[in-house]
Amino acid sequence: xxxxxxxxxxxxxxxxxxxxxxxxxxxxxxxxxxxxxxxxxxxxxxxxxxxxxxxxxxxxxxxxxxxxxxxxxxxxxxxxxxxxx
Amino acid sequence: xxxxxxxxxxxxxxxxxxxxxxxxxxxxxxxxxxxxxxxxxxxxxxxxxxxxxxxxxxxxxxxxxxxxxxxxxxxxxxxxxxxxxxxxxxxxxxxxxxxxxxxxxxxxxxxxxxxxxxxxxxxxxxxxxxxxxxxxxxxxxxxxxxxxxxxxxxxxxxxxxxxxxxxxxxxxxxxxxxxxxxxxxxxxxxxxxxx
Numbered sequence: 001x002x003x004x005x006x007x008x009x010x011x012x013x014x015x016x017x018x019x020x021x022x023x024x025x026x027x028x029x030x031x032x033x034x035x036x037x038x039x040x041x042x043x044x045x046x047x048x049x050x051x052x053x054x055x056x057x058x059x060x061x062x063x064x065x066x067x068x069x070x071x072x073x074x075x076x077x078x079x080x081x082x083x084x085x
Numbered sequence: 086x087x088x089x090x091x092x093x094x095x096x097x098x099x100x101x102x103x104x105x106x107x108x109x110x111x112x113x114x115x116x117x118x119x120x121x122x123x124x125x126x127x128x129x130x131x132x133x134x135x136x137x138x139x140x141x142x143x144x145x146x147x148x149x150x151x152x153x154x155x156x157x158x159x160x161x162x163x164x165x166x167x168x169x170x171x172x173x174x175x176x177x178x179x180x181x182x183x184x185x186x187x188x189x190x191x192x193x194x195x196x197x198x199x200x201x202x203x204x205x206x207x208x209x210x211x212x213x214x215x216x217x218x219x220x221x222x223x224x225x226x227x228x229x230x231x232x233x234x235x236x237x238x239x240x241x242x243x244x245x246x247x248x249x250x251x252x253x254x255x256x257x258x259x260x261x262x263x264x265x266x267x268x269x270x271x272x273x274x275x276x277x278x279x280x
Contacts, residue, residue, distance in 0.1 A: 011180060012179070014182075014183060041190070047199045052203055056207050070127065073131065074099075
């Protein structure tokens, strides 16, 4: 197995964190990241950044007025929303 | 291979599509802002979705189908130019981000994303991204879509998803680090996360 260099790992770091690499390739990067004092802090920095981005996701409950408006529109289209909605 | 369109009961629309209303509203606001335009876009999305319900393929992701309708409606009123953004090389963007981390460490901001609550700043900066970059960042980083699903929904190659995503992340990091420096967060404790 060819040893990975830091630049190759940096080029693929986001793909790795996004789960977009093949399992074999991901394992190779994981091994490098666990052992490399230069790349490991970089990974922690990027993980923290991606966590902040993900935390901005809307938790729902946009305005009740919007929901009522969509329901009214659908009822006008002939749909009877189910009790679940 | 996905199944061809079938005769879907009307009732399925309320069970399959309506539970995604909040998610569609969130996506619409990233596309069209927080004003009435976003609410109009949501309403139009569900109207269009209902009228196209027979084209929905059971077993596929209804949320992705609704997002695609939402996005297509949003861009149908905008020029092609508004959707373009500069081409960038994904690998170079990844390397540029690595350099940003080095710079952040040198200025005492190496743990800025762990220590401070930057969500409001992140939201503001995402809204400032070019539309084509912003929609990829929203789908992958906020909605947690894969590159492949994002490429399919936006009808662009995976390589374009990757380059737009990485460029968006690099730009966001640059701006957030600038924000942190301007806000005096270096070595301080303002806006520090609780708990």
